[in-house]
Amino acid sequence: MKKLMFVCKKNSARSQMAEGFAKTLGADKVEVTSSGLEASQVRPEAIAAMAEVGIDIRDQTSDPLSDFSPEEFDIVISLCGCGINLPEAWVLREIFEDWQLEDPAEQPEIFPRVRDEIKVRVEVLLSSLDSATAERTAVHPYG
Numbered sequence: 001m002k003k004l005m006f007v008c009k010k011n012s013a014r015s016q017m018a019e020g021f022a023k024t025l026g027a028d029k030v031e032v033t034s035s036g037l038e039a040s041q042v043r044p045e046a047i048a049a050m051a052e053v054g055i056d057i058r059d060q061t062s063d064p065l066s067d068f069s070p071e072e073f074d075i076v077i078s079l080c081g082c083g084i085n086l087p088e089a090w091v092l093r094e095i096f097e098d099w100q101l102e103d104p105a106e107q108p109e110i111f112p113r114v115r116d117e118i119k120v121r122v123e124v125l126l127s128s129l130d131s132a133t134a135e136r137t138a139v140h141p142y143g
Contacts, residue, residue, distance in 0.1 A: 002129060004030040004075040007082060007090070011036025011062040013046040013105050014079040017115050020050050020057040021122040029129055030075070037082055039064040045104065049111040053119070065090070077125070079118070097125075 004022060008015035015034040022032040039062045050057045070076070070089040076096050083091060083098035090096070099121055104111040 002030045002074040002094075003072060004032045004077070005068065005073040005090075006032070006034040006077050006079060007036065007065055007086065008034070008079045009037050009082055009103075010040040010105075011038075011064075012040045012043045013111070014101050014103070014114065014118060016042050016046050016057055016060055016062070017050055017118050018077065018079060018122055019060060020055045021119050022126070024055050025119075025122060026126045026129075029126055033063075033068065033073075034060070035063045035065040035068055037065055037085060043105060045108050045111045046115075049104075049115045052112070053115070075125075 004026075006015040006018040006022070011034055015036065019032050019034040022030055026032070041062050042057065042060055047058055065086075070087070070093060074094045076086075076090050076093045078086065078096075078098040079101050080103065081098060081100040083096070099118075101114055101117055102110060104114045
């Protein structure tokens with residue numbers, strides 16, 4: 001099972017929603033954590049936006065990236081264009097992507113749109129992991 005880290009500036013909205021989708025949609029594929037360049041708290045708007053699609057993120061916490069070690073993760077996804085601010089070890093994981101999504105904290109009315117964009121990107125990411133696993137299995141059917 002791959003270990004996945006979503007990173008954002010404050011770990012309050014985008015990364016929290018991504019964590020919720022990945023835990024729900026990829027429960028059998030990935031272990032998911034999210035963090036921020038600085039910790040804050042999960043925004044009520046993010047909790048409400050996810051509740052609208054049946055995902056409860058009320059128990060998720062906002063944690064600083066400094067609490068984690070990059071070697072513990074296979075996949076790192078930045079959601080805010082903060083990849084350039086990450087220590088190099090985080091960017092050099094097996095998979096690194098910088099999704100650069102708008103910050104709904106500045107415009108609460110865009111929470112539903114950003115949530116839906118995150119869902120699509122998480123689905124694509126999880127699908128790409130399925131494809132990579134299928135390719136490895138086809139090439140090396142016994143592991």
